[in-house]
Amino acid sequence: MKIGIVGAGIGGLTTAALLIEQGHDVKVFEQKQDITEIGAGIGIGGNVLEKLGNHDLAKGIRNIGHEIEQMAVLDDKGNTLSNVKLKKKTVNLTVKRQDLVDVIQSYVPSQYLYFGHRVETIESEPLKVTLKFESQSQADEAFDLCIAADGIHSNVRQSILPDSKPIYRGYTVFRGLVDDVNIKEEQVAKEYWATKGRVGIVPLLNHQAYWFISINAKAHDAKYKAFGKPHLQAKFNHFPNEVRMILDKQSETNILLHDIYDIQPLKSFVYQRVVLLGDAAHAMTPNMGQGAGQAMEDAIVLANCLAQYDFDEALQRYDKLRVKHTKKVIKRSRNIGKIAQKSNKLLVALRNFVVKIMPNQLASAQTKFLYKTKLK
Numbered sequence: 001m002k003i004g005i006v007g008a009g010i011g012g013l014t015t016a017a018l019l020i021e022q023g024h025d026v027k028v029f030e031q032k033q034d035i036t037e038i039g040a041g042i043g044i045g046g047n048v049l050e051k052l053g054n055h056d057l058a059k060g061i062r063n064i065g066h067e068i069e070q071m072a073v074l075d076d077k078g079n080t081l082s083n084v085k086l087k088k089k090t091v092n093l094t095v096k097r098q099d100l101v102d103v104i105q106s107y108v109p110s111q112y113l114y115f116g117h118r119v120e121t122i123e124s125e126p127l128k129v130t131l132k133f134e135s136q137s138q139a140d141e142a143f144d145l146c147i148a149a150d151g152i153h154s155n156v157r158q159s160i161l162p163d164s165k166p167i168y169r170g171y172t173v174f175r176g177l178v179d180d181v182n183i184k185e186e187q188v189a190k191e192y193w194a195t196k197g198r199v200g201i202v203p204l205l206n207h208q209a210y211w212f213i214s215i216n217a218k219a220h221d222a223k224y225k226a227f228g229k230p231h232l233q234a235k236f237n238h239f240p241n242e243v244r245m246i247l248d249k250q251s252e253t254n255i256l257l258h259d260i261y262d263i264q265p266l267k268s269f270v271y272q273r274v275v276l277l278g279d280a281a282h283a284m285t286p287n288m289g290q291g292a293g294q295a296m297e298d299a300i301v302l303a304n305c306l307a308q309y310d311f312d313e314a315l316q317r318y319d320k321l322r323v324k325h326t327k328k329v330i331k332r333s334r335n336i337g338k339i340a341q342k343s344n345k346l347l348v349a350l351r352n353f354v355v356k357i358m359p360n361q362l363a364s365a366q367t368k369f370l371y372k373t374k375l376k
């Protein structure tokens with residue numbers, strides 16, 4: 001089958017890798033000139049690795065990953081509010097985003113990748129779908145199937161569903177990557193929750209770590225756009241030593257800043273011969289660390305369905321399996337964000353009390369559904 005994939009992010013690349021393996025005639029169109037992912041880390045949950053099974057990609061990711069066994073939430077004085085052991089017999093990894101992209105891209109030979117190709121519009125008909133590019137010099141091209149993996153602002157999705165605009169969730173996130181850190185508990189990812197914001201510190205391989213700081217803000221807040229390392233240090237200087245040490249190690253440059261959005265869960269990811277995948281289909285807040293993981297799961301399920309069923313049934317099956325599941329992840333991530341971003345002192349005290357008395361098993365039960373999805 002001739003398949004056009006829009007977007008070479010984690011979702012598009014994983015889909016391409018799996019479909020090329022099945023012998024499809026694949027073309028991946030990416031608007032940028034290359035795929036660089038500066039200065040950020042990412043968590044890949046055991047639910048994703050389990051679904052990749054014995055595929056070489058899983059081995060590749062394990063090779064670049066650092067294993068995390070616990071997730072701890074603390075207050076700004078360093079008191080532990082919860083400390084959840086991750087599900088037994090699962091491997092939860094943290095990786096540098098660039099390493100992850102490089103590993104996945106190594107399964108997509110360069111002849112399948114078309115950089116500098118921004119898809120402007122699509123025309124879907126019963127028997128074909130045509131991609132049209134922004135540049136006049138790039139000729140329209142028809143495919144049997146178009147997979148839109150063009151991210152949260154997907155213009156493919158918004159051309160089909162104009163109301164499906166990203167919704168700002170009220171907080172903005174700074175991120176960075178640091179070397180030579182001495183983290184005492186290397187298997188624990190930590191979040192410090194306080195009225196001023198939330199600070200996360202996540203160990204990576206080779207004494208590196210990534211961090212994030214999530215602050216309630218207006219969308220495109222000019223105040224935070226002007227923030228650099230010294231401003232973050234000043235704002236969080238009362239936090240425990242570990243936070244101050246990480247900010248101290250951060251270089252003045254390469255601090256990322258992103259406002260946090262998600263979309264309302266969609267009723268369908270399939271529109272004739274166009275399939276939405278990854279953030280284009282189900283952009284979610286990063287509170288469960290599942291966005292990229294769910295994009296990879298979409299790719300696995302779509303490839304399995306196309307291999308197992310005839311065309312129409314495969315798309316129906318993908319739709320049925322992924323819409324319902326990712327809706328749950330969007331909603332749960334959104335709710336965690338609402339709880340974690342509280343800034344009112346009284347509400348924070350109440351929240352901290354509740355989190356502290358909540359049994360750890362109850363907290364870990366919140367993620368069990370991630371393992372219970374069907375693969376085809």
Ligand SMILES: Cc1cc2nc3c(=O)[nH]c(=O)nc-3n(C[C@H](O)[C@H](O)[C@H](O)COP(=O)(O)OP(=O)(O)OC[C@H]3O[C@@H](n4cnc5c(N)ncnc54)[C@H](O)[C@@H]3O)c2cc1C
Nearest residue numbers: 007009010011031043119151278279286289290291292293
């Ligand atoms: C602060 C933060 C922290 C996060 N942490 C985690 C985490 O720990 N774990 C996790 O699993 N997820 C995490 N995520 C989510 C994760 O980054 C996304 O879910 C993931 O990158 C989605 O991948 P994607 O391939 O669907 O989309 P994207 O990565 O957005 O890729 C889309 C690609 O399409 C290209 N494109 C867009 N439009 C066009 C067009 N018209 N034509 C051609 N190309 C186009 C873009 O240039 C881009 O390369 C986090 C997100 C944020 C913001």
